Amino acid sequence: MTFSTSNILHSKTCTLRNIQHSIKNAGFTLEYLPVYSPDLNPIEHKWAQAKARRRKYRCDVDTLFSTSLF
Structure with missing residues (x-):
């Protein structure tokens, strides 16, 4: 699953942290892509x-x- 760090996610830092925490707790690794x-x-x-x-x-x-x- 891929998540983009768009302006929507930047404006909702709390939500982003929740998503990151959930992904890590599910045993997945987050990979950050460079800016397009x-x-x-x-x-x-x-x-x-x-x-x-x-x-x-x-x-x-x-x-x-x-x-x-x-």
Whole structure:
């Protein structure tokens, strides 16, 4: 099970502590994930390339992906 540390959980510290305590008492280990960064996600780089080519060729999305512009 994965929990995200969103603003909702940050604003309810007491609830977060209860959740953490319950998870640990159930015998599970908590693993904290780093904050999301688009720079670490390879698909974000591909979308940036697609957007750049779309601007360069001034075409719509269907044309971009139906032709061999990549």
